[in-house]
Amino acid sequence: MELEPSVERALKQAGAAALTFNAPLGRPRADHIAGFLARAGGSVVDLGCGAGALATLIAERSPGTQVLGLDLDPTLIMRAKRAAGLQDCLRFEVADVTTWPGVADAAVCIGASHAFGGSAAMFRWLSERVGAAVVGDGIWWRDPDPENLERLGPMPRGVDALAALAEAEGWRVEHRDVSTLEEWDEFELGWIGGVRAVGSEEAHAFAAMRSAQYQRYRGVLGFGWLYLGR
DSSP, X not given: OOOOHHHHHHHHHHHHHTOSSSSSOOHHHHHHHHHHHHTSOSEEEEETOTTSHHHHHHXXXXXXXXXXXXXXXXXXXXXXXXXXXXXXXXXEEEOOGGGOOOOOSEEEEESOHHHHTSHHHHHHHHHTTOSEEEEEEEEESSOOOHHHHHHHOOOOBSHHHHHHHHHHTTOEEEEEEEOOHHXXXXXXXXXXXXXXXXXXXXXXXXXXXXXXXXXXHTTTEEEEEEEEEO
């Protein structure tokens, strides 16, 4: 369906706003990520932090660690700042993650490989700026049919293929996993519900389209998780 860009953007924001984490990421996995990053050192950057839920959790789990969340969307950064309050160790900035000039002890980068030009380029960029990372990235869980492949594009076939791309850029993979179907269902149904709750005709049509798409890629599109060190 064709929507005005501003309408589509607003509906996508409504979908994201209905979620704690804008990814197929349940709270147990988020706790595990925060625990890994808490051991990485004194500074963590969240690249594409969205509304800041994971960055806030990392800061809560590791007092004294300086956590910086970066995102291009000023609306999301404003939400993140309001939720964070006055924590000295937690900051949020509107920024293009690909041109961020800083370095950190560790990074978290979830669903943002497209900004770098793909998974391999993301791993290369991270290797130049941080000593540890948690990455969540799209993979094909099963071989896609032509329709899914055309709409969603090429991706690594499985988490092992994603890990091989990281290792080729000098990373040591300390842990690898994939999002469960339960995490996917919670993510997709929550996002669709957030869009539908807008209540407009466009919102209901957009939610119905996303629901139909999800039924086509459920169990085919995957999300791989890598915990990386040197």
